[in-house]
Amino acid sequence: MKARHQRLLLVLAALAALGLIVALVFSALKENVAFFHSPADIAAGKAPENKLFRVGGLVEAGSLERQEDGVTVRFVVTDNIARVPVHYKGILPNLFSEGKGVVAQGRLAEDGVFVAQKVLAKHDENYMPPEAAQALQAAHEAGIGNRTMNPSDPGFLEKK
Amino acid sequence: MIPELGLFSLILALPVALCTGVLSLLGAQRGRPAWIALARPGSVALAFLVGVAYLCLTWAFVQNDFSVLYVARQSSSSLPIVYRVAGVWGGHEGSLLLWLLMLTGWAALVRFYSRALPDGLRARVLGVLCLVAAGFLLFILLTSNPFLRLIPGAAEGRELNPMLQDPGLVIHPPLLYMGYVGFSVAYAFAVAALMSGQLDAAWARWSRPWTLAAWVFLTLGIAVGSWWAYYELGWGGWWFWDPVENASFMPWLAGTALIHSLTVTEKRGSFKNWTALLAVSTFSLSLLGTFLVRSGVLTSVHAFASDPARGVFILAFLVAVIGASLLLFVWRAPRMGLGGRFALVSRESLLLANNFLLVVATSAVLLGTLYPLIVDALDVGKISVGAPYFNAVFVPIMLPLLFLIGVGPFARWKQASAAEIARRLRWTLALAIVLPIPLYSFFEVELIGRRPLLNLSLMLALWIFLSAGRHFIQQVRATQGGGSFIAAALKQPLHFWGMHIAHVGVAVFVAGVAIVGAYEAEKSVKMAPGDTVGINHYRFRFLGVQSIEGPNYQALRGEMALLENDRVERRLFPEKRFYHRSAMPMTEAAIDAGLWRDVYVVLDEPIDRERPDDEWVVRIYVKPLVDWIWGGAFLMALGGLLALLDRRYRIRRRAPIQEIRV
Numbered sequence: 127m128k129a130r131h132q133r134l135l136l137v138l139a140a141l142a143a144l145g146l147i148v149a150l151v152f153s154a155l156k157e158n159v160a161f162f163h164s165p166a167d168i169a170a171g172k173a174p175e176n177k178l179f180r181v182g183g184l185v186e187a188g189s190l191e192r193q194e195d196g197v198t199v200r201f202v203v204t205d206n207i208a209r210v211p212v213h214y215k216g217i218l219p220n221l222f223s224e225g226k227g228v229v230a231q232g233r234l235a236e237d238g239v240f241v242a243q244k245v246l247a248k249h250d251e252n253y254m255p256p257e258a259a260q261a262l263q264a265a266h267e268a269g270i271g272n273r274t275m276n277p278s279d280p281g282f283l284e285k286k
Numbered sequence: 287m288i289p290e291l292g293l294f295s296l297i298l299a300l301p302v303a304l305c306t307g308v309l310s311l312l313g314a315q316r317g318r319p320a321w322i323a324l325a326r327p328g329s330v331a332l333a334f335l336v337g338v339a340y341l342c343l344t345w346a347f348v349q350n351d352f353s354v355l356y357v358a359r360q361s362s363s364s365l366p367i368v369y370r371v372a373g374v375w376g377g378h379e380g381s382l383l384l385w386l387l388m389l390t391g392w393a394a395l396v397r398f399y400s401r402a403l404p405d406g407l408r409a410r411v412l413g414v415l416c417l418v419a420a421g422f423l424l425f426i427l428l429t430s431n432p433f434l435r436l437i438p439g440a441a442e443g444r445e446l447n448p449m450l451q452d453p454g455l456v457i458h459p460p461l462l463y464m465g466y467v468g469f470s471v472a473y474a475f476a477v478a479a480l481m482s483g484q485l486d487a488a489w490a491r492w493s494r495p496w497t498l499a500a501w502v503f504l505t506l507g508i509a510v511g512s513w514w515a516y517y518e519l520g521w522g523g524w525w526f527w528d529p530v531e532n533a534s535f536m537p538w539l540a541g542t543a544l545i546h547s548l549t550v551t552e553k554r555g556s557f558k559n560w561t562a563l564l565a566v567s568t569f570s571l572s573l574l575g576t577f578l579v580r581s582g583v584l585t586s587v588h589a590f591a592s593d594p595a596r597g598v599f600i601l602a603f604l605v606a607v608i609g610a611s612l613l614l615f616v617w618r619a620p621r622m623g624l625g626g627r628f629a630l631v632s633r634e635s636l637l638l639a640n641n642f643l644l645v646v647a648t649s650a651v652l653l654g655t656l657y658p659l660i661v662d663a664l665d666v667g668k669i670s671v672g673a674p675y676f677n678a679v680f681v682p683i684m685l686p687l688l689f690l691i692g693v694g695p696f697a698r699w700k701q702a703s704a705a706e707i708a709r710r711l712r713w714t715l716a717l718a719i720v721l722p723i724p725l726y727s728f729f730e731v732e733l734i735g736r737r738p739l740l741n742l743s744l745m746l747a748l749w750i751f752l753s754a755g756r757h758f759i760q761q762v763r764a765t766q767g768g769g770s771f772i773a774a775a776l777k778q779p780l781h782f783w784g785m786h787i788a789h790v791g792v793a794v795f796v797a798g799v800a801i802v803g804a805y806e807a808e809k810s811v812k813m814a815p816g817d818t819v820g821i822n823h824y825r826f827r828f829l830g831v832q833s834i835e836g837p838n839y840q841a842l843r844g845e846m847a848l849l850e851n852d853r854v855e856r857r858l859f860p861e862k863r864f865y866h867r868s869a870m871p872m873t874e875a876a877i878d879a880g881l882w883r884d885v886y887v888v889l890d891e892p893i894d895r896e897r898p899d900d901e902w903v904v905r906i907y908v909k910p911l912v913d914w915i916w917g918g919a920f921l922m923a924l925g926g927l928l929a930l931l932d933r934r935y936r937i938r939r940r941a942p943i944q945e946i947r948v
Binding site: 221 | 520521635638642646653657667668669671672674678679683810812870871872873890891893901903905
């Protein structure tokens with residue numbers, strides 16, 4: 127084989143590998159991207175069925191129930207417009223609590239219950255998941271949430 | 287008074303950095319010895335001034351000076367002293383100051399350990415480093431001043447985030463930053479070489495030990511961070527593909543490609559442009575990481591308070607650094623010549639494949655990390671890209687790379703014979719395929735082939751291990767002569783030892799990842815004091831919960847006995863802590879670590895919050911070989927360290943560099 131042919135072969139092999147990897151990347155991206163929807167979106171039927179997505183808002187006060195096994199929980203996520211019941215079996219973050227911001231990732235079951243695979247809360251007392259904050263903000267701008275629910279108000283978390 | 291001294295010192299550092307940077311670069315360009323001579327004292331003065339500022343901030347932390355806003359936010363008087371010293375880098379402003387301290391520290395090291403370098407090149411390297419430091423100084427002074435006063439001063443600080451009150455905070459950020467920032471030296475060398483037009487083997491030889499040093503620190507930093515997340519977050523995971531983890535992982539991947547392509551440039555004079563581009567990209571990825579973490583565009587444990595002005599500044603800085611160096615590259619690179627030719631089968635093309643795969647992997651991680659930001663910026667919606675994406679993409683790209691690790695050392699430079707490599711390695715390959723079979727029965731009776739990825743990973747780990755051993759023995763035999771094997775082995779150059787130890791580290795890492803992924807067992811159960819639960823062949827008895835008092839927290843401490851034949855083998859004490867000042871609950875896992883397995887126990891939630899001495903939800907994990915993951919990373923770092931200490935990088939005054947045969 128001449129040197130020129132060898133180089134051509136090398137370039138072709140690299141291009142073929144690259145094409146394969148690009149195809150892999152895009153198929154993986156298509157399958158593993160989770161969109162965010164607010165409880166209001168879900169109530170309006172905008173959330174996809176049987177596809178992974180995220181929902182965020184506040185954990186409604188008094189809605190947390192622990193099942194008999196101690197590991198499965200139910201709670202309600204609200205953006206003050208709509209409520210979404212969430213079913214979750216697994217580890218709740220340390221800072222998960224009623225009246226605080228939360229984001230859950232999972233699928234919507236046919237009975238309207240959101241089956242979560244993962245629940246994220248904030249990292250410290252002053253932080254709120256940005257998606258949850260945005261959902262509440264949107265609700266507030268729509269004139270439905272009340273004043274104390276405005277997450278851009280610095281005193282918001284203390285008041286809750 | 288002391289904080290003002292620190293601020294003054296920082297302000298003074300800015301003109302020093304700017305003058306040294308601009309003058310030494312101009313001096314080198316125009317051949318003015320007086321300006322060139324400025325580089326050495328200038329870089330030392332800069333490091334001194336930044337060091338003073340850093341010590342002043344540390345002093346404010348140690349003295350509990352809550353009239354400094356940053357201290358009041360990050361510390362409290364009940365905080366143990368070690369966390370007050372480490373707390374300096376627990377927040378945004380201080381961690382940037384640490385960044386800067388590391389950067390100027392690296393520059394000072396270059397000044398002291400570069401006597402063999404021509405004056406012009408050294409002035410350029412130091413000049414580039416000083417200019418980067420000037421950028422960071424501006425950033426700190428304009429948007430993130432750590433010495434800002436709080437008037438009137440607070441009586442008590444707000445306390446460091448409890449998640450950070452851990453020995454991990456003391457070691458993880460400094461190691462990581464040493465690595466991150468260390469790539470600035472490789473970057474400065476590449477830019478200096480591009481400016482002078484001397485992108486040659488000598489350049490590669492000079493920048494190699496610096497690049498290796500940065501890579502060793504980054505490897506250790508990432509490993510310690512992963513270990514910290516493993517025991518602190520209480521989920522028992524060791525890697526989450528969190529954007530911040532990716533931010534440190536991307537420079538690591540690019541840096542790994544860089545240390546390999548530097549070998550080719552040093553030995554054969556090939557890949558010069560490519561190596562320079564990689565050096566620029568690696569440091570750019572470090573800067574991008576800093577941007578992602580510090581601008582608050584991403585949210586995670588590491589994202590401190592966000593401020594749009596900061597994001598805009600870092601973005602502008604990033605564009606300036608990357609843009610300027612790419613322009614320089616485009617302008618200068620085509621003149622550099624191609625270097626040595628090589629055949630399709632040769633060490634060069636195998637290392638090219640290594641670089642190709644590592645760069646593609648870096649790009650895939652970059653895409654996954656930035657994709658949510660791009661989608662958000664286009665206002666199409668809010669999305670998140672989860673760990674499954676990264677696993678689906680990253681693993682298939684790495685598998686061929688793992689295979690190539692075993693082949694690489696056997697290929698000759700310039701022209702190798704595929705048939706000869708195959709002949710040398712056929713039994714090694716056969717052994718790597720057959721050996722895992724009896725291993726399965728050791729862990730679990732699992733049908734072979736049921737878990738293709740596990741099988742393949744184990745085979746590849748063995749393949750790397752065996753072929754490294756094979757190559758090592760072959761090489762030592764070749765130089766043994768009449769002497770003993772051990773004596774000949776000890777005489778091998780350190781870079782040879784380093785390469786094999788690092789590659790065996792990869793094998794150990796892969797084995798750990800594969801086994802823990804396939805065979806870890808988890809149980810989340812409700813337990814009352816006295817209850818017993820079994821996982822695999824382990825049995826655990828819950829003995830109840832006690833209340834204890836820590837220095838700045840109160841904790842509920844559970845006691846769990848690990849039983850073997852009804853005899854208590856070990857006692858584990860998982861805790862649930864409540865920090866006084868921040869009122870934050872924290873889960874502290876109890877871990878019984880071992881070479882073959884970790885037992886990991888977490889106290890989750892009391893069934894009835896009013897009665898914490900009664901039933902609890904307890905999580906127990908048994909994780910086989912999980913410590914191999916960090917052990918492997920440690921071996922990789924050790925290999926890098928040995929390679930860096932190789933005799934040929936020892937400083938010799940004006941050592942002649944061998945001509946490269948083309």
